[in-house]
Structure formats: C-alpha cells, structure tokens
Amino acid sequence: MSGINYSEKIPNNVSLATDRTLQRALEHWQPHFLDWWRGMGPTDFQGADVYLRTAVSVDADGWAQYGAVKMPDYRWGIFLADPVAERKIGFGDAMGQPAWQQVPGEYRSTLRRLIVTQGDTEPASVEQQRLLGHTCPSLYDLRNLFQINVEEGRHLWAMVYLLHAYFGRDGREEAEELLARHSGDADKPRILTTFNEPIGDWLSLYCFTYFTDRDGKYQLKSLAESGFDPLSRTCRFMLTEEAHHMFVGETGIGRVVKRTLAVMKELGSDDPARVRAHGAVDLGLLQKYLNFWCSSSLDLFGNEVSSNSAANFANGLKGRPDETTYDDHVLREKTFALKTPQGTDNVPMLNALNEVMRESYLKDCEIGLKRWNRVIERAGHGALALKLPSSRFRRSIGAWAGQPVDPRGNFISNEIYLRELNSWIPSEQDRAFVTSLMQRVVEPGKIAGWVAPPERGINNLPVEHEYVKLH
Ligand SMILES: [Fe+2]
C-alpha cells in the first residue's frame, strides 16, 4: 500500500487506476496545474537541474529519493499515509465511532470549505515566493526554495485529490478555482490575508517558513485528527514534507544570527549602523522581521471565540493538534479563561479552540528562539536576545484586533502606538536595506555576506555541491 506507483501519469498510492472516472478527471486537471506552475511558479528556472527529493514511499524511513530534476518534470502525485486499521474518531461527540471513509452528507460543505482553505494556501505560497530565485544567497538556498515550492505544489495535489475523489462536481469546480485565485491579485486574491503578502526577500522567506509554514503544520496536525479518514491520511503525509520547510526557516534565521554575531565580533561593536554598513542584518532588524511575521501568522488561527471551530470539533471534523495528549476529548464541560481587552472572560472550551491552538503554536515557535538565543548569549550579547511578540500585538483578527498594544502586550496610547510601530516592525528604510543585501550568489560553495553558510549540505553532500545547475 505504501509503495508509490510511478508508472502512471499521476504517481499515486491510492490505486488510482482502479477508478477510471476519477483518474480521467485528475488527468484533465493535471495540464491546468502544469500551466499554472509554468505561469505562476518560480520564474526563469524551469530549465535548471535541481537536486530535489521525491517521495518514493510513505514509510517513515526512506520515503525520499534524491536526484537532479527540472522542476516541471517533478513527479507531483497523490500520496496518503497508510491507513490505521479500524481507526476510530478521537474527539468530539462522535468519539469512538469508526472514522468515515466517505464524506457524511451533513458535513459536506464544511469539510469542502476546510479542504479548500487549506488547499488555497499551498499554491499561494509558491506564488508569493516566485521571484526569490533571482536573489538567492547560495545554490544551497536556491535548492531549498525550489524543494519547498515543488512540495507546496504537491500539497495542492493532495487537496485537489480529496476534492475530486469525494466532492463530485463541486469539488472539481473548487479545484479549478484553486488555480484561478492568485496571491495579491486585486480581483481574485488568495483566501487568507497572510498569503497575499509578497515575499520579496530571503529574510522574509526564512521568517515565512519559520512562522507561516508552522501555522500550516498546526492546521495539518488538527486536520490529521479528522474523523474523515482520507483527509487525516493526506495530512499525515503532508506533515512529513512540511518539516523541511520549517527546517529552512529555523536554520535560515540561525545562519543570519551567526553571521551577524561574527560581524559584530569583527567590528568589536554592536552598533546597528556599523553592522549594516558591513552588509549584515543587525539583531534589532531581525527582531522587527520576527515581530512582523509572527503577528501576521497568529491571525491565521482566527477569532479567539469561534462557533465554527466549536462545531468542527464537536462534529469530529477538525481536532486539536496532538489530540491524544489531552485528557478530555469531548469538552462539553470545560471552560477557558480568555483574556480580552475588557478583562477575563470564561468561555466554553469548545468555543476557545482557536486560542488553544494559537497557544500551542506559540510554544512551538519558542523552540527556535531558544536555540538562537543560546548562540547570542554565548557570544556575550544576551542583552540582544530575540523575543516573540505578544499574541496581542498588531493583530488584525479577534478581540485584540486594532488595539494599541506594544510587542510585550502592554496597552499604550494610540498616539504612541502609531509613532513607535516603525520601531517594532520593518520600516520602509529597513526593507530597502534588506533588499539591498539581496544580491544573487550562484557560485557553488559561495554564500552571500549577510548569512552564514549552513552547517551541512543536503543528503550528506558537501555544502559546496552544485545543488542547482543553471546552464
Ligand atoms: Fe504546504
């Protein structure tokens, strides 16, 4: 079951050949996807040979095979994690009942909406990142970018498969729409705001993959709990791919920190102006990028109080990430002490699940901060340690939306907020400076001056390996 059939037009491990109608529908969608990839995917690199990994099996070990591939020839396909025998629904009012192999009629439109919303983010991020190849800091980074891009493309396939296989005509229409909306498009934007923000520089890419892909991880984890078994299995395999995207973010920011500390040591100074004049990112500037992308990603979890997520949980459609680690899986009796600008509100736990998810997401975000700060402290600059902004800072959704709050979560006057905002998130000058650093480096083994080389290469190859052959 876990082996992937690559002899078919659409690689898959779902025995696609046994369902001719579905196979035909997906084969009809495939050229539309490829057109989208050529038009909206990474610009100007379609002919390059990229050292990519491709899934060969969904087993925990050895699912990937590495080799030089031209991106349009990447074998995008449909890979589901192996089924769990006699899997039961693990939460909500239907807890303990057998997981659904088909979509229950009463949940059809909700499930379709959940799948479309998740699916929409996948091609969106490819669109957001499409110009980055031109300013890559190294071939190693360029390869990682393209690996992420092809995998986000595959995640689109993962969701489109569900739409085609389980949602009939509506599903096929939604699959077309997933290729028709575009990131930042004035008429047909992507569904979620964060996925319409352009990612114009590599510092933003590292932050995006650290914070926004991690939101993706949390969404996928909660959908992996779903009572709708095909969705659960799809998401479980997607999570194994997602881990690499966050690795790129965490190590990318770590390499920026390392390089900045080296420059500070060389200069014998932590003066931001001198660090910048030396072509590096001062830690204050990095902090602003963290503030921006963290606060923007926090909005993706939605309102603190949500009857939709209560219903999704109660109905067994979407659980909490790592549902099994909780004691109570029904939550009809529990309450949650929610802090709002007005004070503390006791709300039914079921209604507060977005906030529960946001809190566990923030805890996960702390892990990288600890690692980076250890390096900063060891270099003797503990006073410049990086911090996550408060979850109340610069929010656009929920109880804290539009509130004048500083990055530590304190209420301040509107006047101070507006005056200080540019010292908390990147100002136009900051962005212009970061853009000025983005000079393309494509000589094997060479790295741009604002970021340290990685500690190791891909798949045991040396860092100097020519990970992308540009021709
Ligand atoms: Fe993804």
Ligand SMILES: [Fe+2]
């Ligand atoms: Fe991702």
